[in-house]
Structure formats: structure tokens, C-alpha cells
Amino acid sequence: MTEKCFDIGMIQAFLDGELSAQTVDNISHHIALCDSCAMLLIEAEEESAFAFTALEQEFSNPLVPTHRLWAKINDSIESERKPIWQSVFIFFVNLKSNFSNQTITAFASLLIFIGLFTSILILRNDNGSNLATVNTTSKQTGQSAVSPVLNPETRGTIVNKAETYPSAIKIKNNLKPDDSRNNKSDFRAIKAVYVGGENNQSSSKTSLESSKIEFRKQTPKVETRAESENIAGEESYVKTIAALTETVNSRKDEVLKPSARFAFEKDLAVVDDAITKMKAEVKKNPKNEGAKQVLISSYQNKIDLLNSVTEKTELMASLK
């Protein structure tokens, strides 16, 4: 570190883009030459990136309440700080001393049984409440449709139910029955509620009927996915980037020198900024072709950027 080194406050301001162009230029020049400042910047960036990643995930889902967001962030920080195995170990050590007391042992066993029993009950209730949520949301749209392929004997029943699931039936033709059958747990939940609600109806249900009911459960998920995608294929871009980021994060310290690391983080920040702003623009105005084009280009740039680190790792490994 030299006399010209900047403090963490200045570095943070640099990251947040709060400095003048001249100062930014000075800091950039200095960091490119000073390893200690570069490391300081990387640390600050990592902290910011961690917080912003958590925030971004939450903000991308408008249905998530704020208190849940905070709880999730706190949990993430807590889990980062304290490894699970440590908690288990401490618990186990405490347990050893407590087992001398017979009453505590018996009480603990009782607690486990109660806990298991309660969790089974909660799980069952959860399945039921899922359906209830679907029911409530669909009522708001208030549309109805008739499935033309249903058994005439049960058609009336299904049509009545369809009124409560209009959005589901509306796009049912886009789904393959095989796909929906794969989700066995969902199917079980739906079927349980459906049979419960129709106790006085005929007890024999054909597989065709069952598959139709499955559609209702599946459809809200499909709609949500379509709405969350700003551009075609965005999900695959996001998945690729997530996978590459994981790989790069585990290796970049070994592969990149501080100066290269600084350049990499700077480029990444530029691309991330482009993605965030263009994503917001496309969300605001889905017909903005310019924003879509820039967004796709930015995704591609980010993939190329992350790939460059992976390729460097591979080349270094091959030069043994």
C-alpha cells in the first residue's frame, strides 16, 4: 500500500458510481497498478454482489412480501456465517451430557415424535392450501370453459369446477398430458381435494378425468413462467449464466491476477448494469425491440465474459 491508496469509503463510492469522472479515472489508474487496492475493491465488490444478488432475486418476484425478503437475506447471511455441521456438532456434544438425565431423554424422544407427526400434518395441509390458493386467484378472473373430451357422466361436475379454474383450462391445449403426469405429488394433492369435495358424486374416476384435473394444477405455473420471461429464451440464458458464475467464482482467484481480476469485475459490472436496466425497460415496455436486442446482446456478452475465465483455466491446465 502506498500513500496514494484509497480508503474503503472512497472505494465504495467508486463502486456506487458516486464520484466525479476525474476521480473515477484517477482511482481506475491507481487500482490497475496497486494490488492492495485492487484486492480491497474486489472484497467490496463481492460484498455488494452478495447483497444485490439476494435483493435482485426477491425483487424479480413482485408477489413476495418484503418481510419474507428480509428473512431470506438474514437466513443467507446466517448460514454463510455458521456452517450446518458446526450446529449439529454443538447439539450433539450438549446431548451427550444431557443423556444422563432420564427425564430429558424421554422428553426429547417425545418431542421428536410430536415434531414428526406435526410435520406430516403440516405437509398434508400445505397440499390442500395450494389448491385453495389456485381456487381464490382463479375466481378473480371469472371465466369458464368446457372441456370437450370429458366423460358425459362427470362433465357437469368438471364444468362446475372449471368455473373456479378458468385460466387453467384456457391454456390447457398447450400442455402435454405426459408432462403433467410426471408431477405426481401435485396430482395427489389435487385429487385428494377434488374427491373430498365431491363425496356424493360417483366414486369411480377415469384416468382421463384425473389428467384433466392435473391440468388445472399445472397451468398457473406455466402462466407465471411465461410472464416472467422478458425475451424468448431468457430462462436458458439465465441458467447458463448461473452455472458459469458458479464455476468462475470457484476459480477466478487462482486464474486471474489482481489487475486482470479488476478488469474482469469492471466488465462484469458494465454488463450487469446493462442487463438490469434493459430488463427493467423490457418489463415496462415489452414492445421495445431496441431494449430486447440490447438485452440479448448483454446476456451474450456476459456469457462470453464468464467463458473467458473458464477457457483460461482449461488452457492453463492443459499446459502442464
Add this chain to the structure above:
Amino acid sequence: MKRTKKITKFGKTTSLLLFVGFLCISVVSVFAQKPPKPPQPKDWKVGRKIINENLIPAEKSIAVDANVNISLCVESGNLKINGWQRDEIRAFVSQGSQIGFKVLQKSKQNNESAGVMALGFDLAKTADAGADECLSGDEIQIDVPPNATVNVKSRDSETTIESVGKVRVENVGGDIFLNNIARGVEAKTFEGDVTVGNSSGAMDLQSTTGNIVVFDAASSEIGDIFKAKTNNGAIILKDVEQRQMEVGSNSGAINFSGAFLNGGQYNFGTSNGSITLAIPQNSSLKLNASYGYGAFNTDIPLENLIKSMPQKAQNLSGQIGKGDASINLTTYSGALRIKKQ
């Protein structure tokens, strides 16, 4: 009383067993969910370097097929590969490693060596399985037949290759200069510039932190693609006559100077940098430009101009001449400019 004691003992043991069993299951499930650690890259230095005695320059040659494929890796030093009018490979290393050739494949037509690997030790002298295969030295010079294909991997080397058939070069660090390459180029450096001149064929040029400069380049076959990508540097293209081009810089400007070919497809993109096209006034192209925080201006008037409403990201399309070539310009933050050549 005895029976009560027995029951108490039984209850205690059962509870203890149940509790320990539950804990074991919990611990096993927690560890089973932990993802495996990704494989770590190996350390660079593995082989033992074989140095020439008293650092005497090493020189060696081998007769090869005219279309030989030569592979080598370079640990450090300036590498110069040159095409000469002989069906022979000659290698020279000063102040560094020995030289050896390993024949990987023979030609079916004349039984000459068609696949050769240049090594940092002499196989005849050193039967050392642990020897470093990479060449190293102050200067490394290799002469190859003009139609040869050259494959180079290097750690830290300034690489210059001239007058050969085809080149594939990857540098961890160091500039790459390529001149008069006939059938295509793949060049990648992670720290350094890439310069290509008077060459033809498909080209794939990449730099992580460096500039890319290409001049007087053309395709050699229909379908040849030209790609140039840098993360942190400028791209300068002069008289590059290729029909399919993908040019991108993350943080850096792109300058294209030359003519677009009829029926060509050209894509230029930056995240943070300007794109300037200096083209003849009689060009024939269809233009599609998308820009976020940037501006567009042209010295050549665009016909059939369609421009989106002013907003955060804009889209513009237009035509010059008959519109034979298709040009896409994309920038997030930078100026787009079309100039008269």
C-alpha cells in the same frame, strides 16, 4: 419394583437409540446434500525442464509432408514461425530448452511425417517421461512448409506466425501477430493484442484484455465466418472482405473501414463503446441499430428510415442503396456512427 426398574431401563435405552438414530439420519442427509467441490485446476509446472548444456543454442530439422500439421507448446520466449519453400521443419532455440520431434502420423501417399509435435527435449537423448514437453528460451524460431497447419499453445509468449497454411494459437499471455495465413486463423490470447494481416479463410480472434486489429483479410471459401471478440479492448478492421462477420467488444470501440459485400451478414456489438463504420457512399445495405444510452448519426442518408419513439432503448432501421448486405449494430452505452470512406 423390579419390573418398574426394568421398564424404566428399557424406556431409557429405546429413547436413547431412537434419538441417536434420528441424529444420524439428520447428519447423513445434511452431508449428502452438500454439492461436490469442483475440480481445481492443476498447477502449471509439472514437467522437468531439460536445458541445453552451457545454454548452447539448439537446432534440429526433420523432413515432413508439404501439408504437415505441427503442434507445439511454449513455456516462455518469443516464438517466430515462418513458412519456407522446403518440405522440412527446422527449429532453433537460443538460451533455453532442447528440441525434439515426435512423429504422430505418417502420410499415406509418400510416407513422410504428416503430424509432428515439437518437444522441449530430444527423445533420442532424453528418455525422460517426466520431461517438460514445452519449448522455452529466449528466441524460438521454427520454419515450416508454406502449406503447413500450425497449432501453438503458450503460457507467456509473443507469437509471430507468417506465410503458413492455417494457424491455431492460444496464449495465456502475450501478443499474437499473424501475417499471410492462407486458409484460416484461430487466435486467442487472454492478455495481449491480436493482429492479423494479409490473410484469408475463416477467422476466430479473441482477446480478453487487448485489442484486435485486422487488415486486408478475405474469405477463402463460401461460408467462411469472421469472428472477433474482446472483453476489454478495441477492434479495428480495415479492408476485411468477409460475408459473415460477428464482431463484439465488451468495453471498447469498434472501427470498421471498408466495403460490405452483397448478401453479407454483419453483426457489430458493444456494451460500452462506440461503433464506427467508414464505408463507401455507394454501399448497398440494410441497417438495423439498437442502442441503449447512446446516439446514432450517419453521414450517408438512410432511406426507408423507421425509428422508434424516444425512450431508454431505441431501435432504428433504414437502407442505403439497394440494401444487399444486412448490418446489425447493438450498443448499450456508446455512439453509433456511419461515415463516408
